[in-house]
Amino acid sequence: MEAIIKIDKLSFNYPNGHPALNEVSLGVNPGEKIALVGENGAGKSTLLLHLNGIFQGSGQVLINGLEISKNNLGQIRAWVGLVFQNPDDQLFSPTVYEDVAYGPIYQGLDKLTVREKVDQALAAVHMSAYVDRDSYHLSNGEKKRIAIATVLSMQPQILALDEPTAGLDPRARRELIELLEELPQTMLIATHDLALVEQLAPRTVLMNRGRIIADGPTDSILADQVLLETYGLS
Amino acid sequence: MKEFYTPGKSPVHEIDARVKLTFTLAFIIFLSLTPSGAWPAYILFLTLALSIALLSRVSIGLIQKRALLALPFALATLPLIFTGPPPRVDLPFFQTLGIAYSPEGLVRFVSITLKSWISLQAALLLSATTHISDLLTTFQQLRIPKLFVAIIGLMWRYLFLISDEVTRMLRARSSRSAIVPGSRGGGNVFWRAKVTGGMAGSIFLRSIERSDRVYSAMLSRGYTGVLPASESQPIAKNDRGYLILGLFLLMLLWALGLLTGG
Numbered sequence: 176m177e178a179i180i181k182i183d184k185l186s187f188n189y190p191n192g193h194p195a196l197n198e199v200s201l202g203v204n205p206g207e208k209i210a211l212v213g214e215n216g217a218g219k220s221t222l223l224l225h226l227n228g229i230f231q232g233s234g235q236v237l238i239n240g241l242e243i244s245k246n247n248l249g250q251i252r253a254w255v256g257l258v259f260q261n262p263d264d265q266l267f268s269p270t271v272y273e274d275v276a277y278g279p280i281y282q283g284l285d286k287l288t289v290r291e292k293v294d295q296a297l298a299a300v301h302m303s304a305y306v307d308r309d310s311y312h313l314s315n316g317e318k319k320r321i322a323i324a325t326v327l328s329m330q331p332q333i334l335a336l337d338e339p340t341a342g343l344d345p346r347a348r349r350e351l352i353e354l355l356e357e358l359p360q361t362m363l364i365a366t367h368d369l370a371l372v373e374q375l376a377p378r379t380v381l382m383n384r385g386r387i388i389a390d391g392p393t394d395s396i397l398a399d400q401v402l403l404e405t406y407g408l409s
Numbered sequence: 410m411k412e413f414y415t416p417g418k419s420p421v422h423e424i425d426a427r428v429k430l431t432f433t434l435a436f437i438i439f440l441s442l443t444p445s446g447a448w449p450a451y452i453l454f455l456t457l458a459l460s461i462a463l464l465s466r467v468s469i470g471l472i473q474k475r476a477l478l479a480l481p482f483a484l485a486t487l488p489l490i491f492t493g494p495p496p497r498v499d500l501p502f503f504q505t506l507g508i509a510y511s512p513e514g515l516v517r518f519v520s521i522t523l524k525s526w527i528s529l530q531a532a533l534l535l536s537a538t539t540h541i542s543d544l545l546t547t548f549q550q551l552r553i554p555k556l557f558v559a560i561i562g563l564m565w566r567y568l569f570l571i572s573d574e575v576t577r578m579l580r581a582r583s584s585r586s587a588i589v590p591g592s593r594g595g596g597n598v599f600w601r602a603k604v605t606g607g608m609a610g611s612i613f614l615r616s617i618e619r620s621d622r623v624y625s626a627m628l629s630r631g632y633t634g635v636l637p638a639s640e641s642q643p644i645a646k647n648d649r650g651y652l653i654l655g656l657f658l659l660m661l662l663w664a665l666g667l668l669t670g671g
C-alpha cells in the first residue's frame with residue numbers, strides 16, 4: 176500500500192531561529208488514525224502546519240505522492256483539512272454558515288451543493304442549529320466543533336487535528352471522539368488526551384524537542400511507564 | 410510583523426537609552442536645519458548614521474529599506490519642482506511641451522527627500538538598538554506626560570497583537586483555499602471582497618474584545634492608570650562623554666551644511 180503521507184527528514188526553524196523540527200520522518204498509510212503526543216513545545220503543531228504547506232521546512236513532505244510546492248498548494252489543501260489548536264484562529268467569517276461555506280465556495284461548487292455540504296458538515300458535529308449564529312460569541316467548545324465542520328465541509332482525505340478535545344465538556348468530548356471514530360478519513364491527531372489516544376488511535380507517535388522519539392502501536396507506548404514519564408506524559 | 414528591536418551586545422546597544430534618544434533627536438533636528446543643497450553635509454550625516462549602524466551590527470540593508478517609508482511623504486513636496494521660486498526654466502528634452510520648472514525647487518525637493526530618508530534611518534536605528542521598555546522609561550524621565558507614555562506603550566503592544574491576529578487569520582484562510590484540479594474555483598471577486606471585509610470586521614471586533622479583557626486583567630493586577638515609575642539612575646560618565654562628543658559632531662556637520670548649502 177502506498178503511503179498517503181510521507182515525511183522525510185523534515186527540519187524547520189522559526190524565523191527567530193528557534194529549531195522546532197529536527198529531521199522528522201514519518202509514513203502514514205491511507206485510513207490510519209495516528210495520535211501525535213509529546214509535552215508542550217515538542218513540535219506537534221509545527222509538524223501539522225507542514226502537512227498543508229503553511230510552513231515549508233527543509234526535507235520532503237509528500238501527500239498522495241505529490242511533493243508540496245507553491246504550485247500545488249490548492250490541490251494539497253483539498254486533500255488535507257487542518258483544524259487549528261485554537262478555534263479562534265480557524266474562524267474568520269461573521270456567521271457560522273459563511274465560515275463553513277468558505278471552503279466549498281472557494282472550490283467553485285454551485286450554490287445548492289455548497290448548502291448541502293454545509294448542512295452535512297454541521298450535522299456531523301451536531302451543530303445544525305447554529306447555522307445562522309455569529310462565529311464569535313460562541314463558547315470555546317462550540318467554536319471547536321464549528322472549526323471541525325469548516326474542514327469537514329471540504330471533504331478532505333486527511334484530517335490533521337490539533338488538540339481537538341481541549342476545552343470540551345465531557346459529553347462534547349465523548350461525542351467528538353465518537354464522531355472521529357466514525358469518520359473514514361486518515362487522521363493525524365495532536366493531543367494531550369491519553370484516553371482519546373487509547374480509544375481512537377491504534378498507532379502513536381511520540382515527539383520531544385522537534386524529534387520523533389517513538390513510533391509504534393499505542394498499547395505498547397502507553398504501557399511504557401518509563402517512556403511516558405521521561406517525556407512528560409505522566 | 411516582526412519587532413524591529415534586534416537584541417545584541419554591541420557598544421551601541423549598551424549606551425544609555427536617554428543618551429541615544431537625545432542624540433537621535435538632535436541628529437534629526439540638526440539635519441532638518443541644514444539648508445537645502447548642502448550635499449557634502451548630507452553625505453556626512455548619512456555616513457554618521459551608517460557608521461553607527463555598522464557599530465551596532467544591525468542589518469544596514471533592512472534599515473535603509475524600511476527608511477524608504479519616508480518616500481511617499483516626501484512625494485508631497487514634488488510640486489515644489491514646478492512651483493518653486495523663479496527663475497523657471499523649460500524642461501529639458503520636452504521643450505516643445507513648454508513646461509517650465511524651477512531648478513531651485515528641484516534642489517529643495519531632492520534635499521527634503523534625502524533628509525527625511527536619513528532622519529528615518531536614525532529613528533529606525535534607535536528603535537533597533539533600544540528595547541521599547543527602555544524607550545518608554547526614557548520618555549517618562551524626559552517628563553513626557555505619563556498618559557502619553559502609557560498610550561504609546563499600549564499601542565506598541567497592540568500593534569503586534571493585531572498583526573499576529575491577522576497572520577493567523579490569513580493562515581486559516583489559505584488552509585481552506587483548496588482547488589481541485591479541473592474545476593475553476595477561487596470564487597468570484599465580489600464574494601472574495603465580502604470575505605475579506607468580514608475578516609476585517611472580525612479583527613476589529615476581536616481587538617476591541619481583547620482590549621477589554623487585557624484591561625480587566627491589568628485592573629485586577631493593580632493597574633491605576635499609569636505604568637509603574639522606574640527609579641532613575643544618573644547617566645554614566647562614559648555615556649555622557651559620548652553624548653557631548655556626538656552633539657559636537659552634529660554641530661560641526663550642521664556648520665558644514667551652512668557653508669556648502671544654497
Ligand SMILES: Nc1ncnc2c1ncn2[C@@H]1O[C@H](COP(=O)(O)OP(=O)(O)OP(=O)(O)O)[C@@H](O)[C@H]1O
Pocket residue numbers: 189190191193194195213214215216217218219220221222260
Ligand atoms: N511563532 C513562533 N516563533 C518562534 N518559536 C515558536 C513559534 N511557535 C512555536 N514556537 C516554538 O516551537 C516549538 C514547538 O512549538 P509547537 O507549537 O509546535 O509545540 P506543540 O508540541 O504544539 O506544543 P503544545 O502542546 O503546547 O501545543 C516550541 O518550543 C515553541 O516555543
Ligand SMILES: [Mg+2]
Pocket residue numbers: 219220221260337
Ligand atoms: Mg500545539
